Amino acid sequence: MKQRLDKLREALSQVGANAFITEKSENRFYLSGFTGSTGWVIVTETEAFLVTDFRYVEQAEEQAPDFTVVNNERKAVEAIGKLLQEKGIKRLAFESSVSFGTYQEWSKGFAGVELVPTSGLLEKIRMFKEESEMVIIREAVGIAEAAFAHIQGYIRPGVREVDVALELEYFMRKQGATGSAFDMIVASGVRGALPHGRASEKVIEAGEMVTLDFGAAYKGYNSDITRTLAVGEPSAKMKEIYDIVLRAQLAGLEALKPGVTAKAADAATRDLIAAAGYGDAYGHSAGHGLGIEVHELPGLSTVSTFVLEPGMLVTMEPGIYVTGLGGVRIEDDVLITADGHENLNKSTKELLILPV
Structure with a gap:
């Protein structure tokens, strides 16, 4: 202290x-x-x-x-x-x-x-995380990662979004979390077009994509992960959107290194999505700082004036949201290091298609 x-x-x-x-x-x-x-x-x-x-x-x-x-x-x-x-x-x-x-x-x-x-x-x-803080945050990320692996065996047609959220929180608490880092987003089917689509009583159906945005509150710190998966075979259009978001997220990760402006890191995702024809369907920033609060400095956005430095911890989470169709977002927690970055999340980002 x-x-x-x-x-x-x-x-x-x-x-x-x-x-x-x-x-x-x-x-x-x-x-x-x-x-x-x-x-x-x-x-x-x-x-x-x-x-x-x-x-x-x-x-x-x-x-x-x-x-x-x-x-x-x-x-x-x-x-x-x-x-x-x-x-x-x-x-x-x-x-x-x-x-x-x-x-x-x-x-x-x-x-x-x-x-x-x-x-x-x-x-x-x-903004600049000490190693003692990173020890806790890595544990918080690990809890969320384990919860994502667990929930893949729970999601199926006929399950309500709210039940998925409850199962995620119950699992994370069993792993030591004090609770959910924020109101979980579980958005299936057309509700995936809602960037902050909190879990509802909607029933998940076969062929739908489901966006899960959640994190663990743990020892005063938070994690924040988003994955979008499919329950059964999704439409060709949703597969296309998923591929674009994944490429944008990887491009954003590549940009996360010391000396890069937060605005440029945001642009790495935004330019790719715009070039694919979905610029108007990506209305939020590429990421935000993370730690004691879920949203901290620095923000990664079109108006951010920060320059990335070692010790900063940010999320990288581009997305595409199409009204009446659905949406996709992929998010990792990333530490800026002296020679680049460390991605704290290890969960696969290839499209997961759950059996029905």
Whole structure:
């Protein structure tokens, strides 16, 4: 944790603040290791504090040994304001994503303290994964990979999409996951044209393609995998679309290396799909950062300004979605390395045709 605090302090010096506060659960966990649902992390130039209430004091002391734990006695703003005064904090950096109500409370309660809004201050540090984080993320990916192998024996005509989602989550929990990383996408047949087609009560039929987009939440981190398979023989058109998406995904993977712009990585997939005549059927970005949150920096999109660097972890997930016909998406989790990239996913991407 010390390394993370040092990086944050360096960033604070660049914005002219002498302390930082966050109540965002993901950033609180990243800095301290604390997993409770209520708490505020305050980092000064020399100290680190975790303010929480009676319910979590013991847990906080155990999970955040590098922090001084403060019991706010159900008066958080008052306790934090007192702490800031005692430490002589004059300029306090905060995340501009906080609610206006919170900003008003802090403005009134932190007497003599100038609030300095920041955007992405800690998220830009979180872009670069430490090896300790990658150990956990690889395990999360392994759970999702095992779940994909398992579900191939479960999917068949007559099974509902929601039952597939439930089976996936049950299996991942049995493997140690705390749950699903997000609301699973199980989209069969024409519903495959919905990029975020959450599992419904629709019954899977023979000849349909099924898109599965899911991941494991594990020890505070997430995995995110998408595979599209067929239940029985699919149509020639859907086979054609699958082949195009696969080639686009492989082209996108080839582009993932240090020095390449996120925009160029996106274009590697987008240009291929457009050349095949499906440009209008690919409306989302090629990928996103992944870690404590399912969607983190950097994004791989037409407007992204990031340049890929070693330590960044991104997804690569192009897709084609045709209303009234169906859709295909293929997604891997990829670590940018000094000499290229490491694809964390090993599941086959050749079209799987399940027996009916």
